[in-house]
Amino acid sequence: MARVPSFNYKIPVEVTITDLSPCKKQLRIEIDVDTVNAKFDNVAKEFRRHAHLPGFRPGKAPLPNVMRSYGDKIADEAKRALMSDSYSKALKDNSLKPVIMPEVEELQFGHGKPFQYLATLEVTPAFELPEYIGLEVEKERRSVTDADINKALDTLREQRVSYSDVDRPAEEDDFIVVNFTGTIDEKPITDLVKVARGLTEQKNYWLHKTQNPLIPGIVEELVGTSKGDNKTVSVAIPEGFIYEELVGKEATYSIEVVQVKEKSLPDVDDTFAKGFGAESIDKLREGVENDLKNELEYSQKKSIRNQCVDKLLGSVTCDLPETIVNETTRQGVHNIVQQNHNRGVGKEIIEENKDRIYANAKADAEVRVKANYILAQIANKEDIKVTEQELSRQVAALAAQQKVKPQKLAQQLKDNGGIYQLREEILNGKVIDLLEEKAKITEVDPKPEAEHSHSHEHGEDSDHDHSH
Secondary structure, three states: OOOOOOOOOOOOOEEEEEEEEOOEEEEEEEEOHHHHHHHHHHHHHHHHHHOOOOOOOOOOOOHHHHHHHOHHHHHHHHHHHHHHHHHHHHHHHOOOOEOOOOEEEEEEOOOOOOEEEEEEEEEOOOOOOOOOOOOEEEEEOOOOOHHHHHHHHHHHHHHOOEEEEOOOOOOOOOEEEEEEEEEEOOEEHHHOOOOOHHHHEEEEEEEEOOOEOOOOOHHHHHOOOOOOOEEEEEEEOOOOOOOHHHOOOEEEEEEEEEEEEEEEOOOOOHHHHHOOOOOOHHHHHHHHHHHHHHHHHHHHHHHHHHHHHHHHHHHOOOOOOHHHHHHHHHHHHHHHHHHHHHOOOOHHHHHHOHHHHHHHHHHHHHHHHHHHHHHHHHHHHHOOOOOHHHHHHHHHHHHHHHOOOHHHHHHHHHHHOHHHHHHHHHHHHHHHHHHHHHOEEEEEOOOOHHHOOOOOOOOOOOOOOOOO
């Protein structure tokens, strides 16, 4: 059956809008009886052109006969066309941009009656776009120093560390290999926190004062002990400990010293340099310096871009569509759980921290969604778009990163909707390019390291992982 052309924006529609929340609207839409009857007649005429009714040639059957024979199908087609036309017109006339498909509740429909229905939808938030050209940002005066290079070389030395058994009492910087059991009030710690098995009993566990203390204060008590010694140590669980339920309680540990190990680092010389593929120590220092300069440049660039978006976020106050925030939160929770799982964190630990994981994911989602709307509005105003070539290049880059064929990844992204997210990320990156290019940058003295907090770049996924 031929379909009746839709999207007739001249259709007479009466719309009443109720604000359920700042981003949630309920539209009561009514189409008058004359328009409904006319649509029924038009659809019936389309059906008549192809109808095969006894006693009539195709296209010649009277409309009442066609209506009787194809009544349900004609009504369905008329309703579909009327709803499509009226809903589109209601959105256009009221400048509404829905973010999800509407929930529709039919109130009245039929030949000879006005068509009335409710459409509940969430819409893009309305806000005044702040000035985004010439955002004032700061760039710290930083350079790569000899101290930075030496610190990086020390990190490389740690990669070549060796440990040797020693027959002497443990010193402060030694690793002390122990077997232990831990109790609180003479009960295993797992009685208080079921998932705290690692605090309750371990075999051949490597303790170190700073690198792996288990609980601060234990290693200090073991300094001076030797292989084969047994010692009972009592320590108070400090503030900020991973298990809040244990803070302030006194834990008692029965410890057997299995071995004392001395840590040895290699000398920084040509032999050391060759282990990292450099001809000499001078060449290795030169390579490390270049890497540090590139990292510093990247870090400063990222800071400027983050500051630009933070300035815009601070200048806009708007509510956000719950559906979009909830979906983004769900994706965030999935990513956090997956990352923890990949790091070997057990399901019980994840379950125990699920409220914190959700809260973090929701806070991050609200920032991301708000930033996306601001950046999208700037993109629209500046006529910034994503080309198919840019999209294809990004898919190819991701495919190379994930070691899959570009065509296969492209299909996966289309199937799971990730292609829209990827397009959004590329668009956001192009808008932030503009913000960065036009920003007013003031150089300032470096802040103490403690004031530098980790932050992601809004709207740009640093690892571009869209495989989920």
